[in-house]
Amino acid sequence: xxxxxxxxxxxxxxxxxxxxxxxxxxxxxxxxxxxxxxxxxxxxxxxxxxxxxxxxxxxxxxxxxxxxxxxxxxxxxxxxxxxxxxxxxxxxxxxxxxxxxxxxxxxxxxxxxxxxxxxxxxxxxxxxxxxxxxxxxxxxxxxxxxxxxxxxxxxxxxxxxxxxxxxxxxxxxxxxxxxxxxxxxxxxxxxxxxxxxxxxxxxxxxxxxxxxxxxxxxxxxxxxxxxxxxxxxxxxxxxxxxxxxxxxxxxxxxxxxxxxxxxxxxxxxxxxxxxxxxxxxxxxxxxxxxxxxxxxxxxxxxxxxxxxxxxxxxxxxxxxxxxxxxxxxxxxxxxxxxxxxxxxxxxxxxxxxxxxxxxxxxxxxxxxxxxxxxxxxxxxxxxxxxxxxxxxxxxxxxxxxxxxxxxxxxxxxxxxxxxxxxxxxxxxxxxxxxxxxxxxxxxxxxxxxxxxx
RNA sequence: GGCAUCGUGGCGGAAUGGUUACGCAGAGGAUUGCAAAUCCUUCUAUCCCAGUUCGAUUCUGGGCGAUGCCUCCA
Numbered sequence: 001x002x003x004x005x006x007x008x009x010x011x012x013x014x015x016x017x018x019x020x021x022x023x024x025x026x027x028x029x030x031x032x033x034x035x036x037x038x039x040x041x042x043x044x045x046x047x048x049x050x051x052x053x054x055x056x057x058x059x060x061x062x063x064x065x066x067x068x069x070x071x072x073x074x075x076x077x078x079x080x081x082x083x084x085x086x087x088x089x090x091x092x093x094x095x096x097x098x099x100x101x102x103x104x105x106x107x108x109x110x111x112x113x114x115x116x117x118x119x120x121x122x123x124x125x126x127x128x129x130x131x132x133x134x135x136x137x138x139x140x141x142x143x144x145x146x147x148x149x150x151x152x153x154x155x156x157x158x159x160x161x162x163x164x165x166x167x168x169x170x171x172x173x174x175x176x177x178x179x180x181x182x183x184x185x186x187x188x189x190x191x192x193x194x195x196x197x198x199x200x201x202x203x204x205x206x207x208x209x210x211x212x213x214x215x216x217x218x219x220x221x222x223x224x225x226x227x228x229x230x231x232x233x234x235x236x237x238x239x240x241x242x243x244x245x246x247x248x249x250x251x252x253x254x255x256x257x258x259x260x261x262x263x264x265x266x267x268x269x270x271x272x273x274x275x276x277x278x279x280x281x282x283x284x285x286x287x288x289x290x291x292x293x294x295x296x297x298x299x300x301x302x303x304x305x306x307x308x309x310x311x312x313x314x315x316x317x318x319x320x321x322x323x324x325x326x327x328x329x330x331x332x333x334x335x336x337x338x339x340x341x342x343x344x345x346x347x348x349x350x351x352x353x354x355x356x357x358x359x360x361x362x363x364x365x366x367x368x369x370x371x372x373x374x375x376x377x378x379x380x381x382x383x384x385x386x387x388x389x390x391x392x393x394x395x396x397x398x399x400x401x402x403x404x405x406x407x408x409x410x411x412x413x414x415x416x417x418x419x420x421x422x423x424x425x426x427x428x429x430x431x432x433x434x435x436x437x438x439x440x441x442x443x444x445x446x447x448x449x450x451x452x453x
Numbered sequence: 454g455g456c457a458u459c460g461u462g463g464c465g466g467a468a469u470g471g472u473u474a475c476g477c478a479g480a481g482g483a484u485u486g487c488a489a490a491u492c493c494u495u496c497u498a499u500c501c502c503a504g505u506u507c508g509a510u511u512c513u514g515g516g517c518g519a520u521g522c523c524u525c526c527a
Contacts, residue, residue: 013457031527042527078525161456162523209525231527232458238526263458264521273526300476301466305459306520316465316477326491344467352467356475367492424486431488442490451490 003346010259011159015348020226026057026066027221031230034073035097036082039104041280042265048295049262049303050229051110052383056345069220070113074120080195104282107291109384115220119212123198126207126215129249130187138248142178144203146188153244160236185241187211210241228256262303268310290396293317299351327365328390329373337379397452403437412448
């Protein structure tokens with residue numbers, strides 16, 4: 001499609017036309033998980049949002065033109081703490097959580113990124129970058145720590161709309177006597193005996209949190225690239241610090257051109273937090289709800305907006321997908337999605353607008369030709385919906401029920417008998433019983449059919 | 454305290470300087486033993502106050518309210 005893509009750039013928070021550095025190539029870096037605990041529904045949002053942005057970019061620039069990098073952070077204080085709490089080794093923990101994370105990605109129908117670098121596999125590059133920053137005078141060593149001197153970077157705070165004076169005045173910044181200034185942040189720190197460590201010019205230790213993304217984005221996308229994404233909360237300090245490190249180390253005027261951040265999820269209007277005890281793990285949905293339902297729910301609101309997670313939302317999405325599967329067809333030949341339908345996605349990833357368009361395609365397809373149904377199904381597939389066949393969808397619902405097919409057919413026979421005898425009291429009772437077990441009876445054209453609700 | 458975002462019908466949720474969003478729910482109808490499912494039709498809205506304008510829900514200013522970030526966090 002010839003149409004331009006627009007994105008809301010967090011720098012300035014304005015919608016801007018997307019122009020890649022190289023018009024034949026697009027690079028996107030998205031902050032992936034820190035593998036210290038199972039992914040929750042909040043982690044799922046950027047996964048799905050940037051998966052769709054990836055698809056849109058590929059649609060416009062070609063499959064091979066887009067490089068999507070999403071890291072895995074496997075060294076971090078939270079991981080150390082979690083391994084102590086769970087009484088398992090760090091390696092065992094990160095391996096296990098990474099595996100769970102990949103399962104969750106599959107469940108949510110997310111495509112694999114082109115690269116999925118791990119922090120622990122890039123320690124040497126991180127040490128290199130820290131060395132360069134010291135050499136150039138942007139960082140300093142003190143007592144086996146290396147700190148980035150924020151003051152030295154003039155554009156600090158440009159992304160998050162902060163100025164240094166206010167930050168310091170807030171005095172919530174961690175004060176350490178090792179630091180020259182309270183706002184300075186760690187590039188390298190020493191490790192305790194039991195903590196993971198690597199040799200460095202500043203002794204055995206480990207990197208600070210932000211360095212990995214600077215190093216890995218550079219390795220896979222270069223010192224300047226197009227899109228950097230993640231959750232809103234990462235704007236400060238994580239992304240601000242990435243910009244500072246990268247631009248100072250690489251002598252560049254810009255790090256990423258477009259910063260795209262997704263909003264937060266609340267649970268029934270409450271902040272999702274450990275202290276609230278309302279963390280919903282992705283894994284906990286797998287048994288009862290199809291990943292497609294979660295996916296639809298996650299994109300039912302524009303990515304920038306907050307999204308409230310509640311039963312009503314899930315039920316609505318279930319209903320919509322049930323309905324949509326009525327028009328599902330297997331698409332064999334490639335079908336083009338009309339520009340007018342695709343439009344909202346190009347316009348700052350307006351998924352609700354696109355969903356509204358799918359509803360219109362559904363209306364057309366429902367009484368329309370096979371071609372109409374193919375267009376409809378293709379439009380759904382484009383955002384990762386209706387990617388399961390109808391059989392798979394029905395099978396999943398079947399697995400939710402504890403009633404056997406045999407039993408259902410038997411009950412229906414019983415009901416038919418009652419109906420023939422005009423014993424409607426009994427026949428309605430049987431229908432209610434089945435409904436309670438999730439089986440929906442439909443008398444159509446003189447025949448009784450059933451399906452799982 | 455500082456910096457941001459948001460405030461649309463019963464609910465969710467887009468867009469827009471003047472014209473139908475869309476979905477769910479509700480109502481009416483077709484259909485049915487009654488339903489369900491499906492189809493058709495349909496009601497309901499732009500927080501308050503000023504300003505700009507021929508005209509503002511949309512732009513500007515003020516107010517009120519909600520939320521987020523400023524500390525680990527998607």
